[in-house]
Amino acid sequence: MSRASVSRLKQSASILAVTALILYLLGMVLAAQRFFPSYLVVWLFCLGISLGAMAILLVHQLTGGAWGVSLRPFLQAAMESLPVLALLSIPLLFRLADLYLWARPETVAVSGLLQQKGWYLDPSLFRWRTVIYFALWLAIAYALSRGLTQDRRNIAAPGHRLGALAAAGLIIYAVTITLAATDWVMSLTPVWRSSEFGLLVGEGEMLSAFSFALVCLGWASRGPLALSLSHDLGNLLLMFVLLWAYLAFMQYLVIWSEDLPGEIAWYLPRLETGWRGVGIIVTVFHFALPFVLLLSRRVKRRPLMLTAIAGSLLLAHLVDVFWQVMPAFRPGDYMPRWSDALAMASIGGLWLAAFLWRYAAQWPPNAAIETPGAVHHA
């Protein structure tokens, strides 16, 4: 990046932010009630990229490796967009009754099950939990981003201090993402329970963040990637795809085998209605196609192919989040509506503007990129 392209980037980030903000207000005013389900989908998708980026950066603090150094600028900027998502969660917290059955007193009054689960699925407890999740995530992100920036500017060698942060941060991430996935997504079907759902959501977040960073790398890198680096990145992407498929299928297999009413309640509206087609699209583009392509060594060594696969995985993950959330609001009706496009343009736009702004803020350039050997271990 040169000085001119940095100021250009900042300029387009501000234009994007203003446009997205206008669209956001439009959505809130024109169609609040219909807007919120779409809001939740896009918000969860963007949150996934930010949190997944944080988790990958934490892992990289523990493992080291050239792969992480090449992706670090994009992952760091994505992680640093987290405050925008914390702000965007506030309107959701005040409209819980538009989203969740358990937040509607008249529904709870007639449902024994919801009364039973009321000790956890309670609006004010839910709000407090969300505040705690974001407090923890923002604290980890802040400490990590400070450490990475000092590292980049060679102010101090963070060494094992960041290693300890990474170990603790990953444990906190695993616990909080399980609870947050239960709160935000699983409770859309209050009768449903699945103990590995949090892990599946967290893995999907890391997959989407890794794909996003690969797309950014393809967009930003001028020179060709080293073949071995491209190969490593391809193998890591394949690992994310395999782990996602493993978790997603295991959850399905266990629930399919047991065939209990409380558990199949999640899959029936998603697989036995018009949503089945969307489920098949997710299976093909989130697993089958990238899996087959990434087996090939030649594909992994072609950065352009890798970028294309990462881009399609990112889109597939958006469809996956849509497929998880939307059937709760539009049973059997899988066609995207204009409110979805509006949410994508406004919330996605705000997030992307924050990302571009944080990315531009890394100038002057990252010293660590020029010396890929400079990785530290815990």
Place this chain on the structure above:
Amino acid sequence: MNDYGLMAEFGEAGALLRAARRARAEGYRQIEAYTPFPVEGLAEIVGGRRNRIPLFALAGGLLGGAGGYLLQWYTAVIDYPINSGGRPLHSWPAFIPTTFELTVLGAALAAFFGMLVLNGLPRFYHPVFNAPRFDLSRDRFFLCVRAEDDRFEPAATRIFLETLGPVDIVEVAH
């Protein structure tokens, strides 16, 4: 011309890498390198050609997976059908874990035995062990130019190898 080749010894991995690169640039194609640990980039310089292990692994995996699925389908649907909780006899989700395991097993076995076959292993004799200082449990790195290389000439090749700054050069007998 009964020799296996000429072998130069180097004291460190970097010197071997540079030497291999020079030999390759000089036009030698039949070169072999021996190191006590994997040296990144060396395989590309020395070997250069693609091997068929990935193909073996793919075939083994497909064969293992298809065999595993067919075995379960045959036992559950044809040979010994049991009504299990009213599920269809051909319940594909239940077949996936075993199919997956056998895919991995097939691919791993094919890759392992394919590697042995392509390397000509097991093998009880190899000429390079005739070199007196050939010992890969120490910090020694060897570059061997095969006598069957088109550009190989005992005297000229020895002179060329000497320009690479080796610790030692020996003739390797068959």
